[in-house]
Amino acid sequence: MDEMTNGRDLAPVLDRVDRTLEASLERLFDFLRIPSISAQPAHAGDCRRAAEWLRDELAAIGLEASVRETAGHPMVVAHDRTADKSAGRLPHVLFYGHYDVQPVDPLELWETSPFDPRVVRDEAGARIVARGASDDKGQVMTFVEALRALKAEYGALPLRVSLVIEGEEESGGANLLPFLKANRDELRADVALICDTGMLDGGVPAITTALRGMVGEEITIHCANRDLHSGIYGNAARNPLELLSWILASVRDHDSGRVVLPGFYDGVQDPPAEVRDQWRAIAPSDAEFLGPVGLSVPAGERGYTAVEQTWCRPTFEINGISGGYAGDGFKTVLPAQASAKVSFRLVSGQDPVRIREAFRAHVRAMLPADCTVEFVGHGGSSASVVPADGPGLGATLAALGEEWGRPAVTIGSGGSIPVVSEVRQALDMDSLLVGFARDDDRIHSPNEKYDLVSFHKGIRSWVRVLEALARDRRFAG
Amino acid sequence: MDEMTNGRDLAPVLDRVDRTLEASLERLFDFLRIPSISAQPAHAGDCRRAAEWLRDELAAIGLEASVRETAGHPMVVAHDRTADKSAGRLPHVLFYGHYDVQPVDPLELWETSPFDPRVVRDEAGARIVARGASDDKGQVMTFVEALRALKAEYGALPLRVSLVIEGEEESGGANLLPFLKANRDELRADVALICDTGMLDGGVPAITTALRGMVGEEITIHCANRDLHSGIYGNAARNPLELLSWILASVRDHDSGRVVLPGFYDGVQDPPAEVRDQWRAIAPSDAEFLGPVGLSVPAGERGYTAVEQTWCRPTFEINGISGGYAGDGFKTVLPAQASAKVSFRLVSGQDPVRIREAFRAHVRAMLPADCTVEFVGHGGSSASVVPADGPGLGATLAALGEEWGRPAVTIGSGGSIPVVSEVRQALDMDSLLVGFARDDDRIHSPNEKYDLVSFHKGIRSWVRVLEALARDRRFAG
Numbered sequence: 032m033d034e035m036t037n038g039r040d041l042a043p044v045l046d047r048v049d050r051t052l053e054a055s056l057e058r059l060f061d062f063l064r065i066p067s068i069s070a071q072p073a074h075a076g077d078c079r080r081a082a083e084w085l086r087d088e089l090a091a092i093g094l095e096a097s098v099r100e101t102a103g104h105p106m107v108v109a110h111d112r113t114a115d116k117s118a119g120r121l122p123h124v125l126f127y128g129h130y131d132v133q134p135v136d137p138l139e140l141w142e143t144s145p146f147d148p149r150v151v152r153d154e155a156g157a158r159i160v161a162r163g164a165s166d167d168k169g170q171v172m173t174f175v176e177a178l179r180a181l182k183a184e185y186g187a188l189p190l191r192v193s194l195v196i197e198g199e200e201e202s203g204g205a206n207l208l209p210f211l212k213a214n215r216d217e218l219r220a221d222v223a224l225i226c227d228t229g230m231l232d233g234g235v236p237a238i239t240t241a242l243r244g245m246v247g248e249e250i251t252i253h254c255a256n257r258d259l260h261s262g263i264y265g266n267a268a269r270n271p272l273e274l275l276s277w278i279l280a281s282v283r284d285h286d287s288g289r290v291v292l293p294g295f296y297d298g299v300q301d302p303p304a305e306v307r308d309q310w311r312a313i314a315p316s317d318a319e320f321l322g323p324v325g326l327s328v329p330a331g332e333r334g335y336t337a338v339e340q341t342w343c344r345p346t347f348e349i350n351g352i353s354g355g356y357a358g359d360g361f362k363t364v365l366p367a368q369a370s371a372k373v374s375f376r377l378v379s380g381q382d383p384v385r386i387r388e389a390f391r392a393h394v395r396a397m398l399p400a401d402c403t404v405e406f407v408g409h410g411g412s413s414a415s416v417v418p419a420d421g422p423g424l425g426a427t428l429a430a431l432g433e434e435w436g437r438p439a440v441t442i443g444s445g446g447s448i449p450v451v452s453e454v455r456q457a458l459d460m461d462s463l464l465v466g467f468a469r470d471d472d473r474i475h476s477p478n479e480k481y482d483l484v485s486f487h488k489g490i491r492s493w494v495r496v497l498e499a500l501a502r503d504r505r506f507a508g
Numbered sequence: 509m510d511e512m513t514n515g516r517d518l519a520p521v522l523d524r525v526d527r528t529l530e531a532s533l534e535r536l537f538d539f540l541r542i543p544s545i546s547a548q549p550a551h552a553g554d555c556r557r558a559a560e561w562l563r564d565e566l567a568a569i570g571l572e573a574s575v576r577e578t579a580g581h582p583m584v585v586a587h588d589r590t591a592d593k594s595a596g597r598l599p600h601v602l603f604y605g606h607y608d609v610q611p612v613d614p615l616e617l618w619e620t621s622p623f624d625p626r627v628v629r630d631e632a633g634a635r636i637v638a639r640g641a642s643d644d645k646g647q648v649m650t651f652v653e654a655l656r657a658l659k660a661e662y663g664a665l666p667l668r669v670s671l672v673i674e675g676e677e678e679s680g681g682a683n684l685l686p687f688l689k690a691n692r693d694e695l696r697a698d699v700a701l702i703c704d705t706g707m708l709d710g711g712v713p714a715i716t717t718a719l720r721g722m723v724g725e726e727i728t729i730h731c732a733n734r735d736l737h738s739g740i741y742g743n744a745a746r747n748p749l750e751l752l753s754w755i756l757a758s759v760r761d762h763d764s765g766r767v768v769l770p771g772f773y774d775g776v777q778d779p780p781a782e783v784r785d786q787w788r789a790i791a792p793s794d795a796e797f798l799g800p801v802g803l804s805v806p807a808g809e810r811g812y813t814a815v816e817q818t819w820c821r822p823t824f825e826i827n828g829i830s831g832g833y834a835g836d837g838f839k840t841v842l843p844a845q846a847s848a849k850v851s852f853r854l855v856s857g858q859d860p861v862r863i864r865e866a867f868r869a870h871v872r873a874m875l876p877a878d879c880t881v882e883f884v885g886h887g888g889s890s891a892s893v894v895p896a897d898g899p900g901l902g903a904t905l906a907a908l909g910e911e912w913g914r915p916a917v918t919i920g921s922g923g924s925i926p927v928v929s930e931v932r933q934a935l936d937m938d939s940l941l942v943g944f945a946r947d948d949d950r951i952h953s954p955n956e957k958y959d960l961v962s963f964h965k966g967i968r969s970w971v972r973v974l975e976a977l978a979r980d981r982r983f984a985g
Contacts, residue, residue, distance in 0.1 A: 070837030134839055140734075202837045243739060247838045256802030258617075258953035262720060262923030265853055266765075266823035267814035268798060269807040272848075273756065273826050280757035283750070288743075321745060325733030327878040330746040337744035346743035349750050350841055355828030356849060360547030360679045361724045361886035362611055363851055363924075364827055364952050371749075372833060374840055376742055401804040409838035446739030447840075475841050476735035 041498060044184045048176070048490050055176045055490065056150070056159070056483075058088065062130075062168045063148040063161040069104055069131035070202040078104040078198045081130040085171075085196055092179045094194070099214075101206035104131065104198030108214070111178070113187035114501075122423075122506055123191040123220035124497070125460070127450050128171035128227060129200035132163035133475045140477035150483060157483035166474035169481035170226040170466050171196060173489030181494060189501035193220055197450075200227070203247075203410045204449055211457035221506065222422045222461055223454045224496075228444055229468035230485075232315055236431035236492070238424065239464040240417040241302075241342060241443035242451055244377035246387045247350075247409030250394060251370040252278075254402045259365040269402055271369040272354045278397050279371060282347050282390075288332040290347050290375075292389040298380030302343050302443075313440055314338040323471055342443030345378045372409075376445060383411040412449035421461045423506045430499040431465065434492045465496065518975060521661045525653070525967050532653045532967065533627070533636070533960075535565065539607075539645045540625040540638040546581055546608035547679040555581040555675045558607040562648075562673055569656045571671070576691075578683035581608065581675030585691070588655070590664035591978075599900075599983055600668040600697035601974070602937070604927050605648035605704060606677035609640035610952045617954035627960060634960035642949035646958035647703040647966065648673060650944060654970030666978035670697055674927075677704070680724075680887045681926055688934035698983065699899045699938055700931045701973075705921055706945035707962075709792055713908035713969070715901065716941035717894040718779075718819060718920035719928055721854035723864050724827075724886030727871060728847040729755075731879045736842040746879055748846040749831045755874050756848060759824050759867075765809040767824050767852075769866040775857025779820050779920075790917055791815040800948055819920030822855045849886075853922060860888040889926035898938045900983045907976035908942065911969045942973065 048055075067081035068074040082098045082105045089096035089109040096109035107130065114121050135145040143149060148161035159169060174194075181188055195218060197207050211218060228239040254269040261270075284291050301307065314320075317329050320337040331340045340346070354369030356362035375386050391406055398404055417424070419441065431439035444464075451462045467485035468474065500506055525532075544558035545551040559575045559582045566573035566586040573586035584607065591598050612622040620626060625638035636646060651671075658665055672695060674684050688695060705716040731748040732741070761768050778784065791797075794806050797814040808817045817823070831846030833839035852863050864885060871881055894901070896918065908916035921941075928939045944962035945951065977983055 070835070070839065072836065134833065134835055134837075136833070136835065137735075201839075245739070245840070247840070249838070254803065257950060257955075258614075259801060260923065260952045261825040261827060261851060262722070262853055263818060263921070263947065263951075264801065265825040265851075265922060266808035266817040266821060267794075267806050268801060268803055269805065270825055272829050273760070273824075276753045276756040276826065276829075277762060279750065279753040285754065317744075321878075324736060324741065324745060325878070326731065326745055328746065328876045329744055330876070331743035340743040341740060344743060348738040348742040348747055348840075348842060349753065349832065350738060350839060351832030351834045351843075352749050352753075352829045352846070353834035355826065356611065356613070357828045357830035357847070358547070358611060358613065359549065360611075361726070361849055361851075362547065362678075362827060362952065363722070363724070363825075365825060366828075369829070370834070372838055374738060374742075374838075376739060399805045399807070401798075401802070444740070445742060446737065470740065473734060474740075475737045475839065478734075 041494060044180050044494050045491050047180045047184055048494065051180070052487055055172070059159070059169060059172045059486070060148045062172060063163055064146055066146045067131050067198065068134050069199050070134055075104065078131055082107050082198055085130055088175060089194065093182055101210055103206045106198070106210055107194070107196040109194045111188050111192040113182070114189060114191050115187060121190045122500055123193065124500060125218055125220040125223045126174050126192065126194040127223055127225045127454070129167045129197045130171065131198045131201050132168070133166070133201050135162050137477065142478055158480040159483060159486060160478060160480045162479055164479050164481040165468045165472035166479065167200065167227050169486055170468065170489065173467060173486060174224070174226055174493045176490045177493030177497065180490065181497065189498055193218060207450060208453045208457055211453060215458055219458045220460060222463055225448060225450060225462050225464045226466050227448055228464045228466035229470065231313060231440065231442060232470055234435065235437060236435040236439040237442045238427060238439065239444045240419065240441045242415045242464070243345070243445055243447050244381065244383055244412040244414040245447035246375045246377065246383045246411050247372070248374070248387065248390060249370065249372045249407040249409060251368055251405045252402060253368045255367050258367050261363040261365040264365050268365060269399055270365055271402070272366060274402065275352065275354065275369040275371055278394055279349055279373070281397065282393070288330065290345065292386070292393055294385060294389055295345065299345060299378055300380060307339070310338060310342065310443070311336070341445030343378055345381055346376050347373065348376070349373050376447060377414050379414045379416050381414065383413055387411060410449065412447055413452050415451035415455070417462060417464065421463070423463055423500050423503060426499040426503040426506060427463055427465060427496050430495040431492055434488055434495050467492070518971060521657050521971050522968050524657045524661055525971065528657070529964055532649070533963070536636070536646060536649045536963065537625045539649060540640055541623055543623045544608050544675065545611050546676050547611055552581065555608055559584050559675055562607055565652060566671065570659055578687055580683045583675070583687055584671070584673040586671040588665050588669045590659070591666060591668050592664060598667045599977055600670065601977060602695055602697040602700045603651050603669065603671040604700055604702045606644045606674045607648065608675045608678050609645070610643070610678050612639050614954065619955055635957040636960060636963060637955060637957045639956055641956050641958040642945045643951035643956065644677065644704050646963055647943050647945065650963060650966030651701070651703055651970045653967045654974065657967065658971060658974065666975050670695060684927060685930045685934055688930060692935055696935045697937060699940055702925060702927060702939050702941045703943050704925055705941045705943035706947065708790060708917065708919060709796070709947055711912065712790070712914060713912040713916040714919045715904060715916065716921045717896065717918040719892045719941070720822070720922055720924050721858065721860055721889040721891040722924035723852045723854065723860045723888050724849070725851070725864065725867060726847065726849045726884040726886060728845055728882045729879060730845045732844050735844050738840040738842040741842050745842060746876055747842055748879070749843060751879065752829065752831065752846040752848055755871055756826055756850070758874065759870070765807070767822065769863070769870055771862060771866055772822065776822060776855055777857060784816070787815060787819065787920070788813070818922030820855055822858055823853050824850065825853070826850050853924060854891050856891045856893050858891065860890055864888060887926065889924055890929050892928035892932070894939060894941065898940070900940055900977050900980060903976040903980040903983060904940055904942060904973050907972035908969055911965055911972050944969070
């Protein structure tokens with residue numbers, strides 16, 4: 032493989048990455064041991080600890096690093112200005128990642144403790160297993176370790192680098208946008224490098240250029256003023272669990288799989304035929320997409336492949352329901368209330384504010400006069416699309432292709448990374464979404480993992496990408 | 509008030525009940541302090557402790573009392589054979605009650621600890637507050653204290669008395685029927701006196717002559733082989749919470765309020781017009797029935813009053829749903845499974861086995877090919893109706909009327925007390941359901957209570973009822 036990028040020899044840096052992988056892994060393990068679950072107030076101290084740990088690591092590499100307060104969990108911000116400016120203006124990149132992780136329940140499904148990271152080696156390969164291994168601590172450490180190797184080998188980075196690492200990506204992220212706005216002058220760069228996405232199955236490196244937005248809603252329906260005995264009141268008194276089931280079952284048309292909220296599809300367009308054709312060529316088939324998770328019958332919207340449904344179609348999901356008695360045995364209770372957490376994934380053209388209002392109106396219209404509903408909004412972000420001719424895209428694709436030995440592709444993703452639209456809004460910058468996660472990483476699930484090869488070649492990839500961006504005249508201009 | 513029943517002066521016994529009420533209350537409090545939650549395996553020891561406590565109390569009164577093993581929680585059985593047989597064959601009654609209680613969650617809604625009983629006195633009157641105060645420890649102690657007062661005053665009871673007190677009424681009660689069958693010769697009597705029901709609102713004493721049966725089912729739907737990220741898989745992968753909502757929402761027709769399972773209403777008949785007219789005369793209106801629990805719009809089946817719906821119409825209830833993330837904040841999980849606990853209340857003519865099968869077939873028919881369902885059956889009992897000319901009914905109505913100073917009535921109840929059909933099946937006996945609970949007792953709910961007057965006059969009622977049954981020549985014959 033050619034270790035030269037526009038004339039500069041990367042072999043010593045890549046060798047250093049290979050040689051020091053064990054130490055890199057030890058540092059990642061230290062990071063993974065901190066249970067920084069941002070959604071759970073009991074872990075607020077752990078979130079701060081993760082931020083401070085990261086600040087100290089970045090400072091040890093030689094960056095100006097600080098922990099910065101917000102109304103919620105703190106931000107980590109760091110800058111490196113060691114790049115040699117003698118050749119003219121250098122490009123400036125802003126790395127983004129998050130140090131917070133998802134909750135770990137159901138804990139009993141974890142094979143080992145979620146905050147006791149380990150490398151498991153079997154016929155499927157070697158993988159790092161822990162909460163946050165893939166989402167997003169492992170990915171964050173790919174670029175931190177790349178910066179470390181470059182600085183250790185050359186004493187300086189090839190371009191100007193800043194980082195902003197947040198602690199609320201998994202819990203609404205309400206404080207990122209105000210923080211970016213308040214620190215616009217400090218954080219504005221030529222492009223944001225966001226490492227929170229994945230590759231295509233089979234190890235094809237990818238830049239994600241289409242991401243869905245999200246609207247999260249928590250609804251609680253109140254009926255009687257106390258829990259009732261279902262024998263004495265059943266049939267005559269409204270059952271909030273049944274009412275909730277009616278409401279949730281009514282959001283999607285069961286035949287077409289389409290969401291029935293008025294105006295839900297306003298502004299939604301199918302991707303151009305050539306994009307759809309390209310996706311069909313590179314994306315897994317329905318069987319390949321669903322088979323690994325034990326499914327075979329595509330749910331959701333008719334007329335689209337499973338991948339199209341997740342990459343470019345909006346949807347409604349129920350993320351949790353609770354109410355009544357869920358313990359051992361049986362309790363013939365008719366509960367006073369029932370709750371659900373639901374979310375909508377949005378595509379380009381949909382307005383999160385209008386979607387939230389349409390859902391709330393739909394729920395209210397189904398409520399009998401003696402019942403009430405409470406709504407709590409969680410997150411709300413538009414879909415984001417990175418332009419095909421965006422800054423640095425070509426150079427990054429080329430660098431990724433060199434590292435992985437196969438052409439890199441641009442793909443869509445069903446997930447939502449609100450930072451993309453927030454960076455656009457607050458800093459007027461485009462983003463490049465480059466990540467090394469795999470579909471089977473079990474992010475948000477028990478036994479989350481990150482392939483050791485993702486971590487190792489992820490570090491190497493960033494070395495190459497940074498060098499390529501530094502030399503990309505179109506980009507630096 | 510006339511304290512003479514067929515010539516015997518009850519005044520000394522009733523005076524004793526009044527005089528010793530404080531001591532009776534202390535004993536009930538001891539009983540209530542034992543957290544005998546039969547549905548929760550962690551409380552198995554407490555269930556045994558409650559059984560032993562009751563055995564010791566009955567032995568202290570002078571009964572032959574024992575704790576008897578079953579495959580589950582033990583039974584308490586006691587006999588009294590002190591009655592004077594010189595006047596010929598005496599009637600034999602079998603008291604039934606249960607020492608187990610419902611779970612206490614949601615614990616945070618209890619104003620005081622559920623197993624720290626207290627008497628609360630305010631403008632609403634005096635009430636005993638604790639889990640089990642009404643269902644059923646308070647009611648059990650009404651007849652235990654009546655036996656104590658009669659034996660203390662006269663040294664003997666006026667008729668032959670046996671008791672069987674079970675510990676699994678709130679958790680399926682699977683061991684009662686086999687126990688009754690295995691001990692048929694020992695337990696068979698002229699009538700069972702079951703104290704687990706209530707009065708009409710306004711303090712009208714009542715005998716419950718129609719009870720609904722019950723079928724409980726727990727269903728768990730499995731879709732993907734692990735929890736998924738709702739962004740990556742949402743829309744394309746089946747969401748078990750949505751599927752469960754569809755299934756649960758489909759059991760009842762939303763317009764008519766009727767259950768749609770094929771054959772569900774086979775054999776169901778409206779009560780005769782004169783019974784319906786009588787009920788409409790004595791029963792609370794929809795507003796009176798629903799108002800106290802904070803509701804005003806009758807749910808369920810159209811064309812029936814709220815009371816008719818609960819006394820004589822079958823229904824479907826959802827008692828609990830769980831699945832996905834229900835903790836603080838938000839988690840965009842697409843869970844692998846979702847569960848619900850549901851129950852059907854049955855009326856006369858419905859076969860619990862057929863209803864269970866019809867529900868299971870309905871669920872299976874809605875499952876996509878790549879999803880599975882697990883069923884766990886909980887309880888299954890037919891409705892029971894006590895004949896209007898059943899043994900001792902007239903004498904008991906008269907005795908209750910004397911104690912409460914107003915005519916006693918026969919009523920229906922929406923609840924299910926499987927023991928009625930099990931006593932009929934195993935012991936070939938009719939039952940009389942006499943209880944002093946009130947609709948606002950919050951049984952199965954936080955802050956369960958039993959009015960102090962229910963406890964006090966309940967004891968006095970049993971003194972009168974036992975005397976009346978002893979003197980009822982038609983009954984003793």
